[in-house]
Amino acid sequence: MTGVFSLLPEGWPGLLAAPGDSPSCPAAGGHAPPAAPGRLLELIAAAGLRGRGGAGFPAAVKLRAVRDAPGRPVVVANGEEGEPGSVKDRWLLRHRPHVVLDGLRLAAAVTGAARGYVHLSDAAAERAVRRALAEHPADLDVEVVRTEHTYVAGEETAVVRRIDGGPALPTAKPPRPFESGVGGAPTLVANVETLARIALIHARPDEAADIAGTHLVTLSGAAGAALVEAPAGTHLKVLADLCGHGRAQAVLLGGLFGGLHGAGWRDLPLDHDGLSAAGGALGCGALHFLHPEDCPVAVATEAVTYLAAQSARQCGVCVSGTGALARTLAAVARGEAGDDAAAQLRRWSRQLPGRGACGLLDAAARIVATLLARFPDRVDAHRVDAHRVDAHPAAACRACAVPVPHDGRRFTVRVP
Known part of the structure; x- marks a missing residue:
């Protein structure tokens, strides 16, 4: 089954409604004048809206930090989806660009920004955003910046680096973008769903908690x-x-x-x-x-192999760490790993988190740690018993017998 579905109770404001049903789109009367910025910020905070880019950081805290930093802020709608299994951001940019742009202008009003950017890699999304800007220009200077699609291109410092004319690769922190971002200005890098929900909160403040x-x-x-x-x-x-x-x-x-x-x-x-x-x-x-026919070892191996291939190759610990995790997992999947493989993987999964410039290394380590913690029997079933005369890689499970791809195809989802 494929498609787009809503599980919202009848009457709830949602983003999957028809464009004309959205209270933030020009088909429903255009962008409403911004409410008092301070009041909108209070609404966002009280509703408990959290960022939808991955970290789940409180949106109001991020907005307030950019607003209070010295200098004239910049706001960025981040629509670069690095996760191969996610399509929501590209779908929103393709089908609800006005709602995203409305959220961007509202974020600019809250922070005091005069410039905005939409950062993306999807060609169809770019066309939709440019068309939306032509149909209903925002009261904000907005530039669309196209980047190459990679796992790390949507990380907030990579976004800033790309907008400033460099490659979409993460940089060391601090400073974070809210301190020094695009052109050295305090910068809000907000996921496009986060911005769309800000637009809905502004349009229907009485339902802010449901929206958030x-x-x-x-x-x-x-x-x-x-x-x-x-x-x-x-x-x-x-x-x-x-x-x-x-x-x-x-x-x-x-x-x-x-x-x-x-x-x-x-x-x-x-x-x-x-x-x-x-x-x-x-x-x-x-x-x-x-599903029952899927082997957790095979899934973890493909995921970590993909992450290793997607490393920005700027941090030595990420290159060596993801490489070691991927190689050892692949050996386990093939039935070629020795008795110490699980102990090695467990040690690395504890030592590596927090040591890279972005979350890629943490993701790889967490996959390994959860595989070992929640599927120890499946890992053990792939282990070579050196004392068995019939031990051979051919004994590896059927799901792990195929070569491991590096492109994340198992997890890749097409935009509906």
Whole structure:
């Protein structure tokens, strides 16, 4: 099953409604004059809106930091989706560009910015955004910046670097963009869904909490893919059943960032705090379901191999760390790893997080850590028993017998 689905109760404001039904689009009367910036910021804070780019950082805190920094701020709508399993940002830019641009101008009003950028790599999204700007120019100087699509191109310092004319590669922190971003100015780099929800909050302030508590999620797996809008707290079982993934035995959370979860995944809630309490992460809202015929070792190996190939190759620890994780996992999958492989992987998964300039290394380490913690029997089943005379790589499981691709094709979802 593929498509776009809404699980919102009747009457709730959502982003998957027809364009003419959206209170922030010109078809519904144009962009409303900005409310008092301070009042809008209070609404965003009270609603508890969190960023939708992956980290889930409180949106009001980020807006306030940019507003209060010295210098004239810049605002950026970040539509570069690095996660191969996520389509929500490209879908919004293609089909709801006016709502995103409305959120960008409102963020500019809150922070005091006079310039804005839309950062993206998708050609169809670029055409839609440029058309929207021509149809209904924002009261803000907005420039569209196209970048190459990579896993790290949407990281906030990579966004700033690209807009400033450099490559879309992360830089060391500090400073962070809110301190010194585009052209050295304090810069808000906000995910396009975050901005779209700011636009909805501005249009329907009485429903701010419902708007902030709603998520766009991309579901994928052997049964197909879909983009779904659902209230926070929706059990993952509901999402899985909607798209034919009810048979799944596990789920890879948050794109490639939230790790693997096995037993009990059906009762996990769709929200940052609930998934964090269970040792996972919502990330960008991409969920990849593993069916009984999928081997968690094979899935983890492909994910980490993809991350290793996508490394910006700027941090030595990332290059060596992701490479070591990928090679060792591949050996486990082939049935060629020795007795110490699991111990090595466990040690690396504990030592590597936090040591790179971006979250790529952390994502790889978390996948390995959750594989070892939640599927130890499956890992052990791939181990070579050196004392067996019949031990041979051919004994590896059928799902792991195919070569591991480097392009993340298992997780890649097409925009519906």
